[in-house]
Amino acid sequence: MPTALVTGANRGIGLELVRLLHSRGYTVIAAVRTASPALRALGVRVVTLDLTNDETLDALPEAVTEPLDLLINNAGVLRSVGLDDLDLDLLRLQYEVNALGPLRVTAALRERLQPGAKVGIVTSRMGSIADNTSGSHYGYRMSKAAVNMAGKSLAHDLREQGVAVALLHPGWVRTGMTGGTGHVGPEEAARGLLARLDALTMETSGGFWHADGQSLPW
Ligand SMILES: NC(=O)c1ccc[n+]([C@@H]2O[C@H](COP(=O)([O-])OP(=O)(O)OC[C@H]3O[C@@H](n4cnc5c(N)ncnc54)[C@H](OP(=O)(O)O)[C@@H]3O)[C@@H](O)[C@H]2O)c1
Incomplete structure (x- = not known):
């Protein structure tokens, strides 16, 4: 049975x-701040993880001792920060959760990643500099651009270990983050993300893709 850990689950x-x-038969470890009834109903193992809390991050290697085949850094936060109101706390929060979070989780679980394992980082095309045609959203855009860079470095640093890394944009998805607006539902987005991870190889490690398969510009 392959084992996967998903943050923000x-x-x-x-x-x-x-x-x-x-449903694919993975042993799944859900890393969350608080388990929801919907998550509990799935009966998967739950570990506590708050990306703003050093204690839960430090405890992760002891909480997760089994070898991992898949690590999906999905947890993220979107807070609107415009030029007229540069709320430093909100800028820092997004950097901590969206940029430092995936880096810290991957580093903490590095020893658990088997040769052939894959790391997915759920980023956003809002972190693409080439794709920024509308501005604003400072904390979110900057934190996702930063995690894109972290993912690229991770692809280099984990290559020797035989671990591939993908930076993945899920699409515009109807979740709490978007207030229920978007082009696709969370299930379709998740399906697309898993298809990209299925297709990921050591040769393509370090790429940036939309869940629908298109390659995205940095
Ligand atoms: N929805 C979209 O259109 C869209 C587009 C591009 C990228 N994304 C990315 O997709 C990922 C998932 O987003 P979503 O749409 O599913 O958003 P969501 O419904 O708002 O879920 C966000 C998840 O992240 C978790 N999280 C937030 N802050 C956390 C923290 N400090 N520590 C640990 N977990 C934390 C949340 O946990 P709590 O319930 O405890 O808050 C929740 O499980 C994010 O990385 C987001 O940036 C989404």
């Missing part, structure tokens, strides 16, 4: 990733 895209992986 209590709702939205993360919950659907857990549901799909569970």
Whole structure:
């Protein structure tokens, strides 16, 4: 049985990733701040993880001792920060969760990643500099651009270990983050993300893709 760990697994895209992986026969570890009833109903193992809390991050290697075949850094936060109101707390929060979070989780679980394992980072095309045609959203855009860079470095640093890394945009998805607006539901987004991870190889490691398969510009 392959084993997968998914962060931000209590709702939205993360919950659907857990549901799909569970139905595929994976042993799934859901890393969450608080388990939702929907997550609990799936009966998967739950570990506590708050990406703003050093204690839960430090405890991760002891909480997760089994070898991992798949690590999906999905947890993220979107807070609107415009030029007229540069709320430093909100800028820092998004950097901590969206950029430092996936890096810290991957580093903490590095020893658990088997040769052939894959790491997915759910980023956003809002972190693409080439694709930024409308501005604003400072904390979110900057934090996702930063995690894109982290993912690229991880692809280099984990290559020797035989671990491939993908940076993945899920599409515009109807979740709490978007207030229920979007082009696709969380299940379709999760399906697309898993298809990209299925297709990921050591040769393509370090790429940036939309869940629908198109390659995205940095
Ligand atoms: N929805 C979209 O259109 C869209 C587009 C591009 C990229 N994305 C990315 O897709 C990922 C999933 O987003 P979503 O749409 O499913 O959003 P969501 O429904 O708002 O879910 C966000 C998840 O992240 C978790 N999270 C937030 N802050 C956390 C923290 N400090 N520590 C640990 N977990 C934390 C949340 O847990 P709590 O329930 O505890 O808050 C929740 O499980 C994010 O990385 C997001 O940036 C989404």
